[in-house]
Amino acid sequence: MTTLEIGQEIVRLSNAGQGLDAVDKHYAMNIVSIEGQAGDGFPQRLEGFEAVRGKSVWWYDHHEVHRSTAAGPFCGHRDDQFAVLFEMDVTLKDTGARSQMSEVGLYTVADGAIVQEEFLYGIG
DSSP states (O other), X not given: OXXXXXXXXXXXXXXXXXXXXXXXXXXXXXXXXXXXXXXXXXXXXXXXXXXXXXXXXXXXXXXXXXXXXXXXXEOOSOTTEEEEEEEEEEEETTTOOEEEEEEEEEEEEETTEEEEEXXXXXXX
């Protein structure tokens, strides 16, 4: 698959509520995940498929998702990257705190798989 096709598939699976399927299908074994900041017991940077998938499982286990949309993919001058805009309305199960959040996922692809994801958060 091309970078664009992988991006389209990430958006489609995310909008279908199948984010873990996207990880299982498109992430490389040596994936690197970088969050905008460390938190919730996870470091800012994780390496390796099992660690990154574990972070995703944790997120779904700890959030009730009321609404989640993915827009894109957005491509630029590099043929190995795409970005996706995520908008979410979630409740943290542990506290009941509900919040709306926006983030951009910047993905890098090599050899037909995602080798890096980096999340940039909306401020405000």
